[in-house]
Amino acid sequence: MFAASLSPPSIPPHPSTTATTAPALSETKQLQALLLKTGAAQNRLLSLGANRTGPADPSLIARALVLLSHSPNPTPTPSFLRNTILQSLSQSPHPQRAILLYSASLEYAIPPTPHTFPSLLKSLSLLLALREGSQIHAHIVKLGFKSDLHSRNALIHLYASCGCVDRARKAFDGMPQRDVVSWNAMIAGYARNKLSGAALELFRELQLAGGVAPDEVTLVAALTACADAGALRLGEWAHRYIRRHRMDGRIGVNTALIDMYSKCGCIDRAVEIFENIAVRNLVAWTAVINGLAINGCGRTAIEYFDRMVMEDGIEPDEVIFISVLSACSHSGLLDEGRRLFDEMKGQYRLVPQAEHYGCMVDLLGRAGRLDEALELIRTAPFKPTAVLWRTLLGACKVHKNVGIGEAAMQEIQRLDPHHHGDHVLMSNIYATAGQQDDAVHMRRRMKKQGIGKEPGCSVIELDGRVYSFVVEDKLHRHSREVHVMLDRIERELRKAGNVPETAVAPAAHHSERAAVAFGLMRTAPGTTLRVVKNLRVCEDCHVAMKLISKIYGREIVLRDRSRFHHFKDGSCSCGDYW
DNA sequence: ATAGGGTTAG
Numbered sequence: 001m002f003a004a005s006l007s008p009p010s011i012p013p014h015p016s017t018t019a020t021t022a023p024a025l026s027e028t029k030q031l032q033a034l035l036l037k038t039g040a041a042q043n044r045l046l047s048l049g050a051n052r053t054g055p056a057d058p059s060l061i062a063r064a065l066v067l068l069s070h071s072p073n074p075t076p077t078p079s080f081l082r083n084t085i086l087q088s089l090s091q092s093p094h095p096q097r098a099i100l101l102y103s104a105s106l107e108y109a110i111p112p113t114p115h116t117f118p119s120l121l122k123s124l125s126l127l128l129a130l131r132e133g134s135q136i137h138a139h140i141v142k143l144g145f146k147s148d149l150h151s152r153n154a155l156i157h158l159y160a161s162c163g164c165v166d167r168a169r170k171a172f173d174g175m176p177q178r179d180v181v182s183w184n185a186m187i188a189g190y191a192r193n194k195l196s197g198a199a200l201e202l203f204r205e206l207q208l209a210g211g212v213a214p215d216e217v218t219l220v221a222a223l224t225a226c227a228d229a230g231a232l233r234l235g236e237w238a239h240r241y242i243r244r245h246r247m248d249g250r251i252g253v254n255t256a257l258i259d260m261y262s263k264c265g266c267i268d269r270a271v272e273i274f275e276n277i278a279v280r281n282l283v284a285w286t287a288v289i290n291g292l293a294i295n296g297c298g299r300t301a302i303e304y305f306d307r308m309v310m311e312d313g314i315e316p317d318e319v320i321f322i323s324v325l326s327a328c329s330h331s332g333l334l335d336e337g338r339r340l341f342d343e344m345k346g347q348y349r350l351v352p353q354a355e356h357y358g359c360m361v362d363l364l365g366r367a368g369r370l371d372e373a374l375e376l377i378r379t380a381p382f383k384p385t386a387v388l389w390r391t392l393l394g395a396c397k398v399h400k401n402v403g404i405g406e407a408a409m410q411e412i413q414r415l416d417p418h419h420h421g422d423h424v425l426m427s428n429i430y431a432t433a434g435q436q437d438d439a440v441h442m443r444r445r446m447k448k449q450g451i452g453k454e455p456g457c458s459v460i461e462l463d464g465r466v467y468s469f470v471v472e473d474k475l476h477r478h479s480r481e482v483h484v485m486l487d488r489i490e491r492e493l494r495k496a497g498n499v500p501e502t503a504v505a506p507a508a509h510h511s512e513r514a515a516v517a518f519g520l521m522r523t524a525p526g527t528t529l530r531v532v533k534n535l536r537v538c539e540d541c542h543v544a545m546k547l548i549s550k551i552y553g554r555e556i557v558l559r560d561r562s563r564f565h566h567f568k569d570g571s572c573s574c575g576d577y578w
Numbered sequence: 579a580t581a582g583g584g585t586t587a588g
C-alpha cells in the first residue's frame with residue numbers, strides 16, 4: 001500500500017509473476033553467480049545502484065538482495081546492503097532511484113532499519129519531494145523509529161528544503177535530544193528560506209542552551225543569516241568566534257565570511273579575506289565576484305573573473321556568469337557584458353538560462369537599448385518568463401518609455417497577472433511621462449483586481465539588535481519618536497532645496513527613511529548607518545539620502561533588493577546609475 | 579553505514 005502511494009508508475013512487480021522475464025532473469029543469474037563471493041556481490045550491487053551505465057531497475061536490485069538472503073552465508077544482510085546502496089544513491093546523479101529502491105525493498109519484505117532513513121530522506125531533499133517525504137515521515141513513526149536522531153535531523157532538513165520551515169520546526173521542537181547537526185539543520189533551514197531573524201534567534205538560543213558547541217557548519221549558517229539581514233555587528237562577532245576557534249582555515253567558512261561582508265557593504269574586508277585564502281575554488285570566486293557586483297565595482301569584478309580563468313585555470317559555470325553579468329549591468333558595462341555573454345556560449349559551451357537573459361535584458365535596458373532588450377527577449381530560445389518582461393518594464397521606467405512598457409505589461413498580465421508591483425511600476429511610467437489619467441487608471445485597475453502592494457520594509461542594526469520598519473508604520477513601538485525625527489529631516493531637506501518628484505506617490509514615509517531617522521537618533525554623530533531594504537530604493541529617497549548624508553555628516557550604506565548604495569557627502573557610489 | 583554548511587539575474 002505504502003509503496004504504491006509512493007511512486008505508482010515504478011512499483012516493482014512481485015517476483016513470482018516476473019521471475020521468468022528474460023532480461024531481468026539473465027541479470028539475476030549474473031548476480032547469483034557473483035553472490036557466491038559476498039564482497040563482489042556488494043560491489044556489483046553498489047555499481048548497479050549508483051552507476052550511470054548500470055540498469056536503472058531497482059526491482060532487480062531488490063530481487064538480488066532477496067537472493068542474497070537465501071545464500072548460505074547471508075552477511076551482510078539485505079537490509080544492510082539496501083541501506084548502503086541508498087546511501088550511495090543519495091550522492092549519485094540519480095537520487096530518484098532511492099525512492100524506487102526503497103519501495104521495491106518493501107515489496108520484497110526487506111525490513112527497514114533506522115539506518116535506512118537518513119540517506120533516503122537526503123535523496124528526497126535533493127528532489128524536493130515533499131509528498132513522499134511526508135509519507136516516509138509517517139512510516140518512520142509507524143515503525144517506531146521516530147526518536148532516531150539521524151532520521152529526525154534528516155527530516156528537519158527535508159522539510160526546510162521544501163520551504164516548510166514550520167514543519168521542520170515542529171520536528172525540531174519535538175526531539176527528545178538534539179545534537180549540533182539538529183541545530184545546524186534548523187538554523188540553516190531558516191537562513192536558506194530568508195528567515196534570517198528566526199535563524200539568528202535560534203543561534204542565540206543554541207548558545208544560551210549550552211551543552212552543544214557550535215561548529216563550522218553552525219557558523220556558516222549564522223553568517224548566511226547575517227548576510228541576509230545585513231547584520232554587520234553580529235557578523236563581526238561571528239568572525240571573531242571563528243578566529244578564536246581556529247575555523248578560519250576552512251574554505252566554506254571563508255566563503256560565507258566573504259558573502260557576509262560584501263552583503264553588509266564592506267567589500268574591502270570581503271576582498272581581504274578572499275586574498276588570504278590559500279586555495280580558492282569556484283564558489284569562493286563566485287562569492288567575491290558577486291560581492292564586487294552588488295557593491296558597484298563592475299570593472300574589478302571582470303578583472304577577478306579573468307584572474308580566475310588565467311591564474312587558477314578554473315572553468316566558469318552558469319552560476320558565476322550570473323554574478324559577472326550582473327556586475328556589468330550594475331555598472332553599465334555594455335560592451336563587456338556582451339563580450340562575456342558571447343564567451344559564455346562560444347568559449348565555455350554553456351547554455352544561457354533565463355537568469356542570464358535576465359542580466360542581459362537588464363544591462364541593455366538600463367543602458368537605454370530598450371529595442372535591443374525587447375529583441376533579445378523575443379529571440380530567446382525558450383518561452384520568455386514574466387520575470388524577463390518585468391525586468392524590461394523596470395528599464396522602461398528608468399527611460400520613461402511608455403510604448404515598450406505597455407508591451408511588456410501586456411505580456412506580464414498574460415503570464416503572471418497577480419504579481420505585486422507591476423501595476424505600480426506601469427502607473428509610475430505613465431506618471432513620469434505626463435500621462436496622469438493613464439496612471440490613475442492603472443492604480444484603479446490594480447485595486448479592482450485586488451492586487452496588494454508588497455509593503456516596503458527596512459531594517460537597521462543597532463547595538464547588535466535588528467530593528468525593522470514598514471512603510472507608513474503607525475504601530476511601531478518607536479513610531480512617535482521616529483515621526484518627530486522624520487518631520488525634522490523633511491524640514492532640513494526642504495531648506496536644502498529638495499523638491500520631491502510629485503509625479504509619483506509621495507515617498508517621505510518610505511521605510512528606509514524611518515530606519516535612517518531612527519539610526520540618526522540612536523547613534524553617535526559620525527557613525528555610519530547601515531540599512532537593508534526589501535524593495536528597490538525610489539528616486540526621491542535616493543535624492544533624499546544623498547542630502548541627508550551631507551546635512552548630517554553621515555555615511556549611509558543602503559542595501560537595496562539588488563545592490564548597494566554608499567551615500568557620502570551628498571553623492572552615491574552608484575553614480576546615480578541603478 | 580546514517581544526518582547539517584558556502585556562490586545565483588529582477
